[in-house]
Amino acid sequence: MKPVQRAAWEERPTIAGRAAKGVSIAVIALLILFPLYTIALTSLSSAETVNRVGGLVVWPGDGITFEAYEQMFRNKVVLRSLAVSLGITAVGTFISVVVSILGAYSLSRPGSFGHKTVLFSVLLMFVIFPGLIPVYLWVSAIGLRDNYLSIILPMAVSAFNVVVLRAFFMSIPQELFDSARIDGAGEFRVLWQIVAPLSKAVIAVVTLFYAVAYWNNWFNAFLYLDDTAKWPLALVLRTYVVESAPLPQAAGLHNAPPTLAVKMAIVMIAIVPALIIYPFVQKHFKKGVIIGAVKG
Template sequence: MSSSYARPAWLGRPKPVGIALRGLALLLICGVVVFPFLTVVSTSLATSKQINANGGYVLWPDSVSFEAYREVFDGTQVGRSIVISVLVTAVGTAFSLLCTVLAAYGLSRRGSLFQRGLLSYVLITLLFAPGIIPVYLMVKQTHLLGSYWALIIPTAVSAFNIVIVRGFIQNIPRELFDAARIDGAGEWRIFFSVALPLSKAVIAVVGLFIAVGYWNNYFGPLLYLNDTSKWPLQLVMRSFVLQNSVTTTSSTLPSQAAPPAQSVQMALVVIATIPILCAYPFLSKHMSKGMLTGAIKG
């Protein structure tokens, strides 16, 4: 066979040395990712004696202790802050997805009212984002200070997310929209029956990004919420990490020794990480489908 018909290098069978190097690189990457997380979980479950013997952090505990988690939930505002974070994340994600998908669908349809002007306005906001002071003044003028809506509305619409969803909807074959229109469907019916079901993959991906943003948000509550009883989990965790204490009502009994600060800090980190870890497996298949669907043209 002539050299012009030779198989490309990336289609050839990999050599044993190449396979070994790839496996070693994969192990190193997994180690870099797993080692810190394992340390966090192990330290949160370790006893005071183990933490003191290991200098503050434990890689693998000899015995499991849930004193740090008991200290976090008993007599502190962590339980209330978790409920607040879950509600803010759920409502904020739903509201943001609704605004994003509707805006993206309208901007993807040629001939829509002010389609070009609104699209230019959305793209301009990618270059000139508002600063902290204008956003704070807007929240103050709309009387949202001290309200949970101050954590949801200012960040509900992202130009980047609109551009991503719009590009995905534009890749849907136009024949589907034309067929629905011939059958007598209006724009709302086309949106709910054609565009929305075929956009589940990109909605799942963008929804995950939005949910992570709301869940990890601590700067917004720091600016807009002065009442500590309204603080979400991330702000409570930040307060504890910086001040080495949480707001308590009846913490550990005087006769009991309080768990080490490192153990309680790691317990808070684990509690804040679990919801995202639980949501990702359900959305991972949609991420793969979204990338494949975006690469297929009708």
Template sequence: MERPTLAGRTLKFAVLTAIVLAVLYPFGLAVGTSLTGREESIANGGSYVLLPSHPSLDAYRLVLSGGQVTRAVLISIGITVTGTALSLLCTVFLGYALSRRGMLGGKPILLMVLATFLFTPGMIPTYLTVKELGLLDTYQALIVPVLLNAFNVVVVRSFFQSLPDELFEAARMDGCSEWRMMWRIAIPLSKAVIAVVGLFYAVSYWNTFFNAILYINDPTKHPIQVVLRQYIFRGSGQAGADVAIVRDLPAASVQMAVLIIALVPILLAYPFLQKYFTKGVLTGAIKG
């Protein structure tokens, strides 16, 4: 391939820079506004501030002072950790079972999984099922209906099928059971796909919003995304017991503080998962 010209490299740099700025600017605006004090907010007409001259953490102290936001964050963390662990466990087990040749009932089960791509359950049947199971107003209602994702099952199954059959044949000759082959061979060689699927599940559970509104009627059980909506649309001074204190802070600062708190956990998860991506790729490169 020919080396790109100076004009081509300059154009690529300009385009990538514009994309990065377009992504970072709204995030920087949210962070800057969350650090803005009352006086500076009034001086700017109550609008958003990118670089506050006197940053203040008062908005964060308020929303993390043990009130509604703190409780919602803890609820979301619990749902995300528990739901992701259970979903990964079920997805890996089902994906591995469907990837093995000769599994009893494997084809009918696979057809059932693939059929969900064409025939998705509606909102009313799903709600009635959750109600009949007695899961309304429980945290299980935010996990059980979305425990398995058909797309993730197919992805994990395809990755397991791509592993060399010679490894499993050698293990079987050494007396390994299917259970041991899955834990000792398939899963260690599949860290990359498991990390990606785990991230998909974690983001989905952390961003739980519609199901929470649909199944949870008790405001004390709402996750962070529902509370964030309350702060944004109802006004930061109308969220529970914090009314009297919030009036001493700019509404936009409190709203953006809640927004940043809702974003940070997922942003922090990426660096820790990146090393598993790298390990999975390196292992996959030498697994044959």
């Protein structure tokens, strides 16, 4: 490791201080990473190993096998729910990001026609909530039951994400807009050719937030999808792993009762997308894209 730069006036850290810090860092990292490690290892272990150990596998001595994953993917319920989740996340995120960027851009122009109405419709979402039951009755009444749109549409606009985007758009220097308009660019061109390219970081963060929300959502599916064949992965995870209930149509398929390794494989499949996208977006957190909006 490189020697650390320290300001001239700063005292050298004491040994006790360094030790305390080192221990707390190690404990924090371990508390978060160890469960993930042992779950990953168990999902990669054979059924015999899991049986012998009597639970989660901690020591990697017994070799690695993809048995549990093969078994999981042979289970049509899990496979289909994975496809459903991927589809909902892709379509939902696309809708949400496009709608939010357009809306936030329109909200970044105070004084325009109808600006106040639009602004208040969004900002009041922070303090006034329709409540679970009216939304439930409404979504059922307009015929969205058993339709994937019942998962997507109620959560398609997040006021928080719109406000984050808007705050960033408003920080773009006015001169850029003026010169574009002198060149005869309309609003859509300004948004597409000037604002969007400058806002890649914040758009990336908002996309991650939306994608994570869709990927993790199971409650809308639980409320509105009566047909269990349409279930997304998060709901399968809840039923199969958290509740330990048998899956609805699992009977008849050649699946043994859920072994711990298979359960852990499902947990891993639910975690992995976040793990893959996260590093690409994480660097933007530090740039403070979110803070700007939160602090107001």
